[in-house]
Amino acid sequence: MNWEQLLSTKRRRESSSKYGKGTDLRSEFEKDYHRIIGSASFRRLQDKTQVFPLDKSDFIRTRLTHSLEVSSFAKSLGQNIGENILTYRKDSGFTQKMKEDICSILQCAGLIHDIGNPPFGHFGEYAIRHWFKENLPRLQYHGKPLEQVLTPRMIRDFYHFEGNAQALRLVSRLHFLVDENGMNLTYGLLSSIIKYPVSSLEVNPASRDIKEKKMGYYLADEELFQDIVKETGTNGARHPLVYILEAADDIAYKTADIEDAFVKGFIGFDKLLEVLRKLESEEPPVSGGFKGADKLEELYQRGLEKGVEDPREYAIKNWIVRLQAFLIQCATDGFNTHYHEIMEGRYPSDLFHGTFAQSLMELLGKLAYREVFTSETIYRMEVAESSILNDLMDRFLEAAIRYDDPQASLDAIGKRLMSFVSSNYKRAYHRQAEGRSEEEKLYLRLLLATDYICGMTDSYAKRLYQEMKGII
Structure with missing residues (x-):
């Protein structure tokens, strides 16, 4: 791998020059930064769990404050490492401009590394994976179990549901700003958030190679993934900046967990x-x-x-x-x-x-x-969160199966449920479903419901659950 290629400024949709390209002095990665912080998806992180769900304290960290800390640590690491490469001439082609670009990319990557996480933190990820493993075998499509309709790759995408894969999907497709390209971020940045450059068929939790521990992208987003790999020259390896981003994340959450746990008395x-x-x-x-x-x-x-x-x-x-x-x-x-x-x-x-x-x-x-994650207090919270997510998954996945199905129709409740789903998400679905087979459309509809639930904040998920249960 070489830095010139790794720091690619290419975007899926290249910007038009008619808006006065010469008057904007920002680098492409600085433009990424402003796209991120101006997005609703980034703002929603202020109401998503880091450790303590639905906590009323102003001190306890949310996903937003955590992401800001990761962004800061990542940029600091980029400065240290970039300076070391220059000082000790580890790479003859490495320049001061590359060091600056590395810092800008890492600053952005820290902001979006958790942007695809569902409500209720890492337990939310577990709850969604568990729901699919428990319920996908019982769901039917035109009288057949879904496991007989979907391909093994499609099924494993849901069984290995992962917030990292969801992050790539959200910023590149679901966040509708101008068109179906989402935030239309640079490939250098997108590559730096793909922690696990493997498909769901290649996941191996027992592997000694960290890149194979989890799924990095959905089948639905494989074309984009392959474009990123080709453009940045990673060829199945981790982008070097992934290691730095991961270290920044580890520093942030492992030290913050101790501080927050002290404040909460754990x-x-x-x-x-x-x-x-x-x-x-x-x-x-x-x-x-x-x-x-x-x-x-x-x-x-x-x-x-x-x-x-x-x-x-x-x-x-x-x-x-x-x-x-x-x-x-x-x-x-x-x-x-x-x-x-x-x-x-x-x-x-x-x-x-x-x-x-x-x-x-x-x-x-x-x-x-x-002292914290296995405490009764957290367990009680997680039991409640599981009830909320299970109910939301039950309702919206059932409705999504019949949505846009020419051979079936939604009942009155199903229509109302699908009306709740973001128009941006439904627009992305219809765009991606054009010309696809029925099994591919079904897979994309299951993703559509998952996209919607993942995009919820903790408070919204709780409030919607209570409303649908008639708890006023």
Whole structure:
């Protein structure tokens, strides 16, 4: 892979020059940024879950605040890594302009990396996958089970439903701005959000190569995916910027989960100090200059000396800031160390693998899982969320099967349900369904209902469920 091709400014629909191209001094990637932040899809992230669904606190992070943090970390990593490539001449063709473009792309990618996620966070993704596995076998089309009508690839697209694949679909097709090309973002940017460049038939959760863990794109969007691959020259490998975006995401959510959990009372100062002490006693070299437990205690003492109201809160919040700086450096080192493997499409791991941060990142993930994600409070929320999503999927998928079917008709309730679906989404469906076979149209209708539910905010999904249940 080479940077000139990887940083492609091509768009599916090239912009017209009649609007005065010479007067706009923005780079193509800066134009992407403004398209993203001006979109309704991006604004809806303010009412989508990061960890705590439907939380009333102004402090707790949403998908929007998380995405802004990822965008910031990704740009910082891009600056560090780009400067390292220039300073140590890792690539003779790499220029200062390329470094600037990398930073702009990463800033945009951070904003949209979660834009395809359904309501209620990662549990929402699980709930939708589970619904398809439980219900697709019982649904029928013209008297036949859907599993006998759809192709294996189509079926596996739903069984492996993934927010990352949905993100590509949303920004490139569903967000109707000018035409069916969605936000019409650059191929360099689109390639950088495809974390898993494999189809649903190629997913292998047990693989040692990180790129095969999940599905990266739907069959419905394969033509676009292949265009992106050809234009950017990735040829089945991850775009190098994917590794940087993923590291930024890991830094953001693993540190934020600890801070939010502390504020919500799931993790205390003493508990965090205890697990850090235990980690450092078992693996002394792990800190690589960042002595987590010592730094946490030092900050607590500083809080006491300053007379702050809550020295424990002061310590944890400041500790997280220092931890984030350390993790940025480790991710930078990880990319630089494996630069040639990454550029050759051979690197199978994340950027923290083999660095001083690896054990610490694993520790933070396990701590959040044990103290927060498996708590009764979260389980109760997820049971309620499951009821909401299951009911919405039941109703809208049944209606979607009969929508636009010349051999069947929607009943009165079905017509009303399909009238709720965004006109943009239905326009995208009809455009893509032109000239397709009946099985392809059926597949696209199932995607249409899924698109609609994924686009809902947490509050809207809850309110619509209550309205349809007659809960006023």
